[in-house]
Each structure stands twice: as structure tokens, then as C-alpha cells.
Amino acid sequence: xxxxxxxxxxxxxxxxxxxxxxxxxxxxxxxxxxxxxxxxxxxxxxxxxxxxxxxxxxxxxxxxxxxxxxxxxxxxxxxxxxxxxxxxxxxxxxxxxxxxxxxxxxxxxxxxxx
Amino acid sequence: xxxxxxxxxxxxxxxxxxxxxxxxxxxxxxxxxxxxxxxxxxxxxxxxxxxxxxxxxxxxxxxxxxxxxxxxxxxxxxxxxxxxxxxxxxxxxxxxxxxxxxxxxxxxxx
Numbered sequence: 001x002x003x004x005x006x007x008x009x010x011x012x013x014x015x016x017x018x019x020x021x022x023x024x025x026x027x028x029x030x031x032x033x034x035x036x037x038x039x040x041x042x043x044x045x046x047x048x049x050x051x052x053x054x055x056x057x058x059x060x061x062x063x064x065x066x067x068x069x070x071x072x073x074x075x076x077x078x079x080x081x082x083x084x085x086x087x088x089x090x091x092x093x094x095x096x097x098x099x100x101x102x103x104x105x106x107x108x109x110x111x112x113x114x
Numbered sequence: 115x116x117x118x119x120x121x122x123x124x125x126x127x128x129x130x131x132x133x134x135x136x137x138x139x140x141x142x143x144x145x146x147x148x149x150x151x152x153x154x155x156x157x158x159x160x161x162x163x164x165x166x167x168x169x170x171x172x173x174x175x176x177x178x179x180x181x182x183x184x185x186x187x188x189x190x191x192x193x194x195x196x197x198x199x200x201x202x203x204x205x206x207x208x209x210x211x212x213x214x215x216x217x218x219x220x221x222x223x224x
Binding site: 040044056 | 147155156157158159161202204206211212213214215
């Protein structure tokens with residue numbers, strides 16, 4: 001297992017377009033998280049899944065954002081009608097259980113909305 | 115909502131000097147985790163502290179959890195250029211989703 005994999009690594013899109021990112025967690029991990037990080041800031045929680053169930057969503061996650069984790073494996077994060085304020089690094093992380101041994105983060109997808 | 119602040123925001127040291135970052139929360143922390151993020155990289159887990167007053171060491175790194183569980187610190191002895199990066203503390207909260215601190219960026223020069 002090579003860790004948490006995210007793709008694409010970079011995405012440039014025009015304002016108003018829809019984008020989708022994918023995250024493949026560590027296979028033994030049952031929890032998967034999405035975070036957003038802007039320059040100079042710490043990651044901000046967006047949502048998390050335990051297996052296929054989405055257990056919590058941040059108030060940051062507007063109705064333009066949707067995340068899925070079919071069959072409790074990989075996850076997708078879709079942003080509809082992108083805005084310039086959506087430009088950020090989108091990080092995926094996974095953990096086994098409650099993350100006692102830490103969360104493993106992927107390399108992220110950097111989104112630029114022009 | 116909860117605020118987790120770190121000081122300093124930035125520190126520049128010469129190799130061999132010590133470094134400390136402090137993490138303070140407006141509310142009682144559940145468990146505290148520390149992460150390191152290299153420039154252009156992603157957060158990498160360093161350690162978790164659970165108990166009030168806990169102290170853990172990893173080679174040149176010493177982590178402390180405050181007695182009241184409202185603060186934590188990371189101390190690096192004799193910094194090296196490989197220590198460059200941003201250090202984040204993060205509260206695991208009750209639902210085990212991380213609330214990250216504001217981060218301390220460390221620059222080390224020869």
C-alpha cells in the first residue's frame with residue numbers, strides 16, 4: 001500500500017464549471033476525511049465518512065459541494081458552479097478507527113478557479 | 115467555535131539552535147496531535163498526546179500536554195535543516211475530526 005492517493009494533483013478550471021476530485025485511502029482504513037487548506041492556513045475540516053456513511057459535514061460545505069464514498073472504498077468530492085473563493089488545496093486523509101495513530105494525508109489536489 | 119492558536123507564527127533559527135512552538139485552545143482539548151508539513155507537501159503525523167501533563171519524546175523532539183488540557187508545546191533541540199516546515203497542532207475533538215491550529219513556520223539556516 002502506497003498511502004493515500006489523490007488525483008488530479010492540479011486542476012485549473014473556469015468559474016462556473018464543475019470539478020470532481022478523487023481520493024483512494026489506505027485500504028485498511030475505515031474513516032476518510034476531506035479538508036481544505038488555503039495558503040498560510042491550517043487545514044479546515046469539510047466532511048468525513050466511516051465506511052460508506054457520511055457522518056458529518058462542516059458548515060463550510062455549501063450546497064455546491066458534495067462528497068460520496070460508494071462501497072466504503074474511494075471517495076469523490078464534487079464542486080458545482082465553482083467560484084474563485086473555492087481555490088485551495090483539497091486534502092484527503094484516512095484513519096483506522098478514531099485516528100489514535102494519526103491520520104494519513106494524501107498529497108492533495110490544488111484547485112485554481114480562474 | 116473553538117479556536118486553536120499557535121505562537122509564534124514564524125521563526126527563523128540558525129542550525130543548532132532550539133525551537134519551541136506553543137499551541138493554545140479557547141476550550142479544553144480532547145487529544146492533541148502534532149503534524150509537520152514541509153513546503154509544498156502535506157501534513158505528516160508526528161504524535162498524539164492524550165493525558166493531562168503528558169510528555170513524549172521522539173529523538174530531538176519533545177511534546178508536552180498542559181495540565182489543564184488547554185495547551186501543548188513542541189520543542190526541537192539543536193535544529194537541523196531537515197526540520198524546516200510548518201508545525202501544526204490539532205485537536206481531535208469528540209467526533210475525531212481534527213481542528214488544526216494556525217501553525218508555526220520554521221526556517222532553519224546554516
